[in-house]
Amino acid sequence: MCRHLAWLGEPRSLASLMLSPPHALLTQSYRPRRQQHGVVNADGWGVGFYPPEHPAPVRWRSARPLWNDQSFASLAPVLTSRCAIGAVRSATVGMPIEETAVAPFTDGHWLLSHNGRIDRAALPPDLAAESTCDSALLAAHVFATGPDRIGETVAALARLDPQARLNLLATDGRRILATTWGDTLFYLVEGDGIVVASEPYDDDPRWVEVPDRRILTVTLQGVKSTALTPR
C-alpha cells in the first residue's frame, strides 16, 4: 500500500532521496509503478533522519500529499543525512487520516515504517502508540519486543493474521533491517551507500528485487538476505 525508502551511507540530501529521481517517492505518491494495493499515496508523507551531533532521530510528517508540500520541497535540498527513512501513505480502509498515523514511527532511537496492513486484534492490547492506525500499533509492538527480533515478530504476527502484509523498514542510524511479507522491495548498492525501497526510483539496471518472506540486514559493509519462515 504505502511506498517507503531507507538510505545508509555518505550524507545525501532528502531531495536527492525523495524528490529528484524520476520515480522518487514524490512521483510514487501519484504514479507508483509497482504498487499492488492502492492507486495513489495521497494520505500523507513522512521522513525521519539522524542529524549529526544530535542524540535522537528527528521527523517531519504531514497528513497532506507530498506533491502539495512546498515547504518541504524548499528545504529538502539542504537537509542531509547518512541515514533516513521516507514514506508516502495510502491509508488502509478504516484507519485514521492524521499526521500521527504516518511513518516513520520512533521510540526515540529507532525509526520504523510499515508498508501493508495488519488486523489490530493480532497485536497485544494496551500498546502505547501515537495513533490507532494499525502501523502505529505495529511499530509500538516492534519497539516493545526489540527491533533486532523484527524477523521473528513478523513471522509470528503472520501466523496470527494470515492476511497480514508486513513489509517493514527499521533503522537505528547504523543499519537498516527490512522485511518482505506480501509486497515488493528492492535495493541498490551505490558508491556512496545503499538504498532500500518499495520500488526503484530510477531505471538503473543494478536494482535488486528482494524475494517475498525475507529479512535484509543492511550495513555499510553490505547487504545480507535471510529467509523468514512462518512460526
Ligand code: GLN
Ligand atoms: N495500514 C497502514 C495505514 O493505514 C499502511 C498502509 C499502507 O501500507 N499503504 O497507514
